[in-house]
Amino acid sequence: MARGRAAGYDDQRDMILEHAALLFANRGYSATSMNQVAEACGFSKALLYHYYRDKYSLLVSIAENHVSRLEDLVSDVERQGLAPAARLRELIRRFVEEYAGAKHAHRVLTEDVKFLEEDDRERVLGTQRTVVAGFARVVAELRPDLQQAALAKPLTMLLFGMINWMFIWMRPGGELDYDAMAPVVADLFLGGLPAVQTPVRVTAIDD
16 A cells, blocks of 8 residues: 655645745756755755655746646636726735745746746746736726737736836835735726825835
């Protein structure tokens, strides 16, 4: 009879992925070794191989898990049956929230996807395209003329440009946090600069 997995096996795998994503994001995939991942996890190298067969399998898991969570977020928001503007605001809020806790995995996805083999890369990018399409559908519902002019997807990519790299310039403990910035992004995208409302948690600073 095959021996079952020990309790906590999946939690250990998730913990390894978190440490690997941090190392890949800070050092780069190519410059990170399995020894370094094992050390970061407090494991022996042999124990690390019990969970992941090699560094490449870590990369695939980080990328796949991240895009799968994003895909699930799109599906979950769509199931709520919100009106288009409310749906877009909720998508932005959920994605900003997700990126806040997954900034290392997101950086790995954007910078290290080039190291994936063709089949794996196409699978990950295919899921990304599904995510983008979920946003583009809402944009097209709000402005059908943009879809006819083939602008729904480009505008969606501009929206992602606002939220994808927020973690680079957002300072932990700063005057603005991710919860405050999500509606600002939605206001700016939906209504332009005149529509942006000052977050209530921000205290004005004298010049």
